[in-house]
Amino acid sequence: MSGFQWWHTAVIYQIYPRSFMDGNGDGVGDLAGIISRLDYLQDLGIDAIWISPIYPSPMADFGYDVSDYTDIDPLFGDLATFDRLLEAIHRRGMRLILDWVPNHTSDEHPWFIESRASRENPRRDWYIWKDAKPDGSPPNNWRSFFGGLAWEWDATTEQYYLHLFDRKQPDLNWRNPEVKASMFETLRFWMERGVDGFRMDVVSFIIKDEQFRDNPVEEIVDDDVSDSNPIHREQRHIYDIDRPEVHDVMREIRAVIDAYPERVSIGEIWTEPLARWAEFFGQNGDELHLPFHFGLLFLPWQAQPIRVQIEALEAVLPPGAWPSNVLGSHDASRLATRFGPQAVRTAAMLLLTLRGTPVVYMGEEIGMVDGVIPADKIQDPQGINSGAELSRDPCRTPFQWSEVPYAGFSTVEPWLPVAEGYEQRNVAAQQVDPHSVLNLYKRLLAYRKSTPALQQGAYHTVTDTPDTCYAYLREYDGQRRLIVLSFADAEQTLSLDAIADRGKVAVSSGLDREGEDLDLSRLRLGAHEGLIIEI
Ligand code: NOJ
Numbered sequence: 120m121s122g123f124q125w126w127h128t129a130v131i132y133q134i135y136p137r138s139f140m141d142g143n144g145d146g147v148g149d150l151a152g153i154i155s156r157l158d159y160l161q162d163l164g165i166d167a168i169w170i171s172p173i174y175p176s177p178m179a180d181f182g183y184d185v186s187d188y189t190d191i192d193p194l195f196g197d198l199a200t201f202d203r204l205l206e207a208i209h210r211r212g213m214r215l216i217l218d219w220v221p222n223h224t225s226d227e228h229p230w231f232i233e234s235r236a237s238r239e240n241p242r243r244d245w246y247i248w249k250d251a252k253p254d255g256s257p258p259n260n261w262r263s264f265f266g267g268l269a270w271e272w273d274a275t276t277e278q279y280y281l282h283l284f285d286r287k288q289p290d291l292n293w294r295n296p297e298v299k300a301s302m303f304e305t306l307r308f309w310m311e312r313g314v315d316g317f318r319m320d321v322v323s324f325i326i327k328d329e330q331f332r333d334n335p336v337e338e339i340v341d342d343d344v345s346d347s348n349p350i351h352r353e354q355r356h357i358y359d360i361d362r363p364e365v366h367d368v369m370r371e372i373r374a375v376i377d378a379y380p381e382r383v384s385i386g387e388i389w390t391e392p393l394a395r396w397a398e399f400f401g402q403n404g405d406e407l408h409l410p411f412h413f414g415l416l417f418l419p420w421q422a423q424p425i426r427v428q429i430e431a432l433e434a435v436l437p438p439g440a441w442p443s444n445v446l447g448s449h450d451a452s453r454l455a456t457r458f459g460p461q462a463v464r465t466a467a468m469l470l471l472t473l474r475g476t477p478v479v480y481m482g483e484e485i486g487m488v489d490g491v492i493p494a495d496k497i498q499d500p501q502g503i504n505s506g507a508e509l510s511r512d513p514c515r516t517p518f519q520w521s522e523v524p525y526a527g528f529s530t531v532e533p534w535l536p537v538a539e540g541y542e543q544r545n546v547a548a549q550q551v552d553p554h555s556v557l558n559l560y561k562r563l564l565a566y567r568k569s570t571p572a573l574q575q576g577a578y579h580t581v582t583d584t585p586d587t588c589y590a591y592l593r594e595y596d597g598q599r600r601l602i603v604l605s606f607a608d609a610e611q612t613l614s615l616d617a618i619a620d621r622g623k624v625a626v627s628s629g630l631d632r633e634g635e636d637l638d639l640s641r642l643r644l645g646a647h648e649g650l651i652i653e654i
Pocket residue numbers: 180183220284320321387449450
């Protein structure tokens with residue numbers, strides 16, 4: 120294990136706290152609810168929990184609009200409950216990663232209340248204020264990622280402030296040293312309390328062009344990470360986000376993290392193309408430990424685009440860099456909805472056998488589907504501003520624990536409706552079904568944990584497979600595992616004897632072929648079947 124930290128070999132599980140478990144019967148998930156389900160997570164076999172923001176917030180963006188970085192919103196609990204949660208997680212040998220939101224605060228944060236009070240206020244420069252153009256229009260053409268302009272007029276002080284997200288999320292001015300110092304203090308506050316690291320929200324956005332130039336307007340069609348949100352693709356985002364100067368701040372952030380042993384820095388980095396994305400590891404490995412790799416999120420569920428993406432990822436990684444693959448999140452359509460139900464099992468096998476630290480979004484382990492949210496129940500600001508098709512509510516519906524009303528998530532009507540089909544698709548039902556998706560996740564997680572080739576091994580594509588298959592090797596210290604994934608609707612027979620003559624099934628996606636001896640010159644692979652093979 121030399122050179123490996125806990126986060127290299129960990130599997131991270133993302134909890135969207137509003138929707139995981141309601142402990143106090145108000146229809147919204149909370150920390151007490153998470154505590155009550157830690158045994159489930161331990162039994163599942165994950166190693167670290169990342170919780171989306173739990174700080175005090177007006178909830179304009181459900182916690183990504185923070186009004187106090189060093190407390191807990193009463194909706195979720197309080198600091199004493201947080202300490203109990205952290206202790207209970209550590210007692211089980213797991214780790215806790217918090218979400219840190221550095222790009223913007225809530226407009227109800229005391230810093231912004233002061234900043235907007237007058238042009239002379241000492242905190243005026245903590246946010247980004249600009250005069251109107253002579254004709255009264257905004258300072259430049261930047262757009263909010265939630266739709267509309269990124270500038271909001273303040274009638275009292277007669278200037279615009281910048282908000283790359285909702286107008287209730289004003290952007291902090293990270294060129295101001297006091298802002299930096301105060302935000303670094305918030306990191307220290309939680310590390311002193313014992314948290315094991317941070318997932319840093321849109322951290323590559325924090326530095327803006329010093330001259331606030333217009334972004335070039337052109338439709339972006341050819342990047343290596345495609346994205347379904349048209350707002351992201353109508354301008355070339357070279358001045359509002361991902362500025363080269365951000366790397367100086369990234370190194371400062373890393374130094375704050377490194378002052379505490381064994382903490383991890385994870386970044387939400389969408390930067391394109393991959394070569395620029397890879398810069399967030401730092402030239403000397405001194406920026407992020409794990410910039411999330413989102414390249415698989417928006418690809419079609421086909422073997423060749425996925426293979427090409429993984430090869431491109433492996434090719435751009437600087438020496439010593441470690442990938443972290445994401446297949447689902449609170450911002451993207453559910454796997455079963457995006458790729459189709461037939462993809463759920465092979466997607467699990469892909470995510471948990473690729474090289475790197477996988478992130479499992481809560482509910483994927485039971486194959487949850489997107490919920491259907493009636494128009495008058497849309498909660499997400501992105502859906503409200505830019506249209507229902509861009510709403511992220513469908514992937515944020517309550518977790519499905521059992522077949523009782525509200526899926527065992529709450530005793531009262533939850534903040535978002537429970538997705539259809541929960542009576543069959545829930546933890547209780549899948550626990551007793553030996554072939555369930557939940558039991559596949561458990562088996563994959565346990566097998567991964569006991570197999571250094573999967574946790575730490577090198578990655579090699581297996582070539583000469585049919586277009587509808589993706590096969591690769593993972594190898595560590597003489598241990599070799601062959602992973603074969605079908606993306607085809609029909610059974611097929613493969614010749615893989617260039618790799619080895621014979622093999623033995625360690626895990627099959629249907630949990631029905633374990634121990635089977637294989638002649639690799641004639642490998643039978645079912646439709647959308649995945650196999651981990653010991654060779
Ligand atoms: C990315 C988060 O994942 C998303 O949920 C949020 O709306 C934006 N950042 C703004 O904080």
